Amino acid sequence: MLDYQKDFIQYALDCGVLKFGEFQLKSGRMSPYFFNTGLFDTGAKLGKLGEFYARALLESKLDIDMLFGPAYKGIPLVSATSIAYARLTGRDMPFAFNRKEAKDHGEGGVIVGTSLSGNVLILDDVITAGTSVRESVSIINGEGAYPAGVLIALDRQEKGPDGQSATEEVRQTYDMPVQSIVSLEQIIEYLETVQDLGYPVDAIIEYRKQYGI
Ligand code: OMP
Numbered sequence: 001m002l003d004y005q006k007d008f009i010q011y012a013l014d015c016g017v018l019k020f021g022e023f024q025l026k027s028g029r030m031s032p033y034f035f036n037t038g039l040f041d042t043g044a045k046l047g048k049l050g051e052f053y054a055r056a057l058l059e060s061k062l063d064i065d066m067l068f069g070p071a072y073k074g075i076p077l078v079s080a081t082s083i084a085y086a087r088l089t090g091r092d093m094p095f096a097f098n099r100k101e102a103k104d105h106g107e108g109g110v111i112v113g114t115s116l117s118g119n120v121l122i123l124d125d126v127i128t129a130g131t132s133v134r135e136s137v138s139i140i141n142g143e144g145a146y147p148a149g150v151l152i153a154l155d156r157q158e159k160g161p162d163g164q165s166a167t168e169e170v171r172q173t174y175d176m177p178v179q180s181i182v183s184l185e186q187i188i189e190y191l192e193t194v195q196d197l198g199y200p201v202d203a204i205i206e207y208r209k210q211y212g213i
Contacts, residue, residue: 001189002059005182008052008153009190015039018187020200027129027161029211032203033187035154037073037125050080052181053123053151054088057081060179062149065118067095070136077123078113098139116140119148127178128156130166137174147176154187155180158211165213184208 012018016039023034040049057064069078078095085093096113122136133150140147150170155178160166167178188208191199 001182001186004052004055005186006190008181009187011048011052015045020203025128026131027158029128029158032200032207035126035156037077037153046076046080047084049077049153050082050084051088053077053081053153054084056179056181057085057121057151058089060149060151060177062121062151062177062179063119064121064148065094066114066116066120067093067123068116068120068136068140069095069097069123070132070139071098071100073125074123074136077125081123110139111143116143116145118145120145121148122150124150124152126154126156127152127166127170127180128158129160130170133170133174147174149177149179152178152180153182155183157184157208157213159213168213184212 019034023031040046067078069075075097082093082095094114099110102110120140137147191201
């Protein structure tokens, strides 16, 4: 695990983004932890989140032409990441996001930002069972561009409804890489190093045995 990944986990704990308790997931599963990127909810926090994404993008060595953030949560993600990426690398990365409802006046359409073209990287928050990637892929394909990968904050490393790894399924179905700033495995590794603070590592390991890949 790289230092910036440790810093990200600690920052998520500090901001209350990584929480412990009992949480019902989109999949219906009851999880002893939850990662809510919506709580990076101030300018400074969002700016720092963008820096973590930009760093992960750089580490991924993916060859991409632009960023796409699916509405709604992906909108601040692409905005913050493209700003941080320009600062970090000097490369002015174009970005776009979609509207949930097509606009029938003014500039019209569902895409805001740079027209989708070339290799497009999808930025999202969390992958659990992998259901939300599908829509982004079809939007990007629909505009004649190429979905070249997914970058998320946390890979929960869970099996999808059919028992297959969710990220593996995305990789195979769309033939594109899925990268994350951190994975559950790394969160467990980090929490184990600070276990005296009473984090429920055992419950998370138990959950991982049940639903993990
Ligand atoms: P999938 O679409 O099943 O991969 O679930 C991902 C979505 O679940 C995310 O976009 C969130 O809306 C939500 N989620 C979190 O934000 N954090 C978590 O720790 C877990 C979930 C979840 O419900 O699985």
